[in-house]
Amino acid sequence: MAEQGVAQVWRRIRTIYNILGNRCTTCNTYYFPPRPVCPTCRRKGKLEDYQFKGLGKIYSYTIVRQAPEDFQKQIPYVIAQVELDEGTRLTAQIVNVNPEDVEIGMRVRACFRKIKAFGSGGVIVYGYKFEPTMHVTGHDE
Amino acid sequence: MVGIVGYGVYIPRYRIKTSDIADVWGEDSARIGKGLGVFEKSVPGPDEDVATISVEAARNAIKLAQIDPTDIGAIYVGSESHPYAVKPTGTIVAEAIGCSHDLTCADYEFACKAGTAAIQTTMGLVKSKMVKLGLAIGSDTAQGRPGDALEYSAAAGGAAYIVGLKNIIATIEETVSFTTDTPDFWRREGEDFPSHGARFTGEPAYFRHVGEGAKSLFKKTKTTIDDYDYFVFHMPNGKFPVAMGAQLGVPPEKLEDSLVVRQIGNTYSGSAMIGLARVLDIAKPGARIFVVAYGSGAGSDAFAIKVEDAIEERRGEVPTVDDYIARKTYVNYATYAKYRGKIKAM
Numbered sequence: 001m002a003e004q005g006v007a008q009v010w011r012r013i014r015t016i017y018n019i020l021g022n023r024c025t026t027c028n029t030y031y032f033p034p035r036p037v038c039p040t041c042r043r044k045g046k047l048e049d050y051q052f053k054g055l056g057k058i059y060s061y062t063i064v065r066q067a068p069e070d071f072q073k074q075i076p077y078v079i080a081q082v083e084l085d086e087g088t089r090l091t092a093q094i095v096n097v098n099p100e101d102v103e104i105g106m107r108v109r110a111c112f113r114k115i116k117a118f119g120s121g122g123v124i125v126y127g128y129k130f131e132p133t134m135h136v137t138g139h140d141e
Numbered sequence: 142m143v144g145i146v147g148y149g150v151y152i153p154r155y156r157i158k159t160s161d162i163a164d165v166w167g168e169d170s171a172r173i174g175k176g177l178g179v180f181e182k183s184v185p186g187p188d189e190d191v192a193t194i195s196v197e198a199a200r201n202a203i204k205l206a207q208i209d210p211t212d213i214g215a216i217y218v219g220s221e222s223h224p225y226a227v228k229p230t231g232t233i234v235a236e237a238i239g240c241s242h243d244l245t246c247a248d249y250e251f252a253c254k255a256g257t258a259a260i261q262t263t264m265g266l267v268k269s270k271m272v273k274l275g276l277a278i279g280s281d282t283a284q285g286r287p288g289d290a291l292e293y294s295a296a297a298g299g300a301a302y303i304v305g306l307k308n309i310i311a312t313i314e315e316t317v318s319f320t321t322d323t324p325d326f327w328r329r330e331g332e333d334f335p336s337h338g339a340r341f342t343g344e345p346a347y348f349r350h351v352g353e354g355a356k357s358l359f360k361k362t363k364t365t366i367d368d369y370d371y372f373v374f375h376m377p378n379g380k381f382p383v384a385m386g387a388q389l390g391v392p393p394e395k396l397e398d399s400l401v402v403r404q405i406g407n408t409y410s411g412s413a414m415i416g417l418a419r420v421l422d423i424a425k426p427g428a429r430i431f432v433v434a435y436g437s438g439a440g441s442d443a444f445a446i447k448v449e450d451a452i453e454e455r456r457g458e459v460p461t462v463d464d465y466i467a468r469k470t471y472v473n474y475a476t477y478a479k480y481r482g483k484i485k486a487m
Binding site for chain 2: 013014017018051073074095096098111112113114115124126129134135136137138139
């Protein structure tokens, strides 16, 4: 039996697995999700695919305590506006952190997580979430 | 010569103490940890599975290897907890790490040694020049029936190894396997939890296969214990690898560095591969490593590995095994049961 939502999920796989957006080479603005046209340069704009590095900081956040059904196992959890180093902002869940430790300006990096599943037998949707950058032995901070 | 171009690991952040599990089931909490040699185990978050763990480990491996992911020609993911019964985990990994679509890919299953079987396959493909680079992953979110002995050790984590011929950080000098039909541990289709033969998992299963694999590798390479600086054995618990080392006459200090099982439990397909990664994190160039992975059912894959000079300049870019072990948050049994889907009413 054909399942609802499969084509929608499939269409977004490339962009949500790797934070693949685009960049207008005319005004040097980065977009995520990718735009069909640069809203600033209009017909003078030239867009090319761009894979974001996945590093940024928390611009603003909220702690979710009343969650939709798919996320009830995770409450309380953090949803944030993340400002990527390229200047683009996006909304994402922050994981691997206690909600009370989250603060504006916190450095975060993209990680790969399960977003939701269509029931126990349906397709599983994966994509980006963010986590605090972690300690790496031998890396100069 | 064929070898490891890069490696990476991932261990989830949550931990549960084995003493907390023992308290729930009325066992002697002080005795359990010591008896098993497992004091805490890693627990995956509710949004983590073998695909997410594999992707994180593979991204670390690519960064350490300093390779272009489009040069990867083969991906094999070994696990006994693939998120889909039908639909490969490997395709999710390939897309998430930015591989070309011109590659071959499959999922492997051989209890806890599916990941090392993947390493052997990629070695063959690389040596025969069918592919430039191969990616082998061993990763699991292991299941243990509530109250069963397995629940104290069944953990989550994974390791990814990129195998190639150039710019290698460790040479794989030789590999051998030992395989028989031995039903010591299994999970039937549709069952939530595995079953095992209790004491039968020891002598005729783990010790026979790891022991025979080790002897076969010594024979084939014409080497002895003295030729190796580090030993890594599959770690179903903290006791078995130590007992195996004692049986073979391995000095305990040569085994010590690989025993990650004490802090994170048995990560199944990730177990020996994370143990090897812990050694690669600290070994000096020229060091030789002897690895034997074990998979129930049953078989062992043994590897003789020599660390190369290039390893030192690649360190410091991705988290080490110890970095992941140190990043932890304890959960109680109720939270663990919720995260692992052990509460059927939810």
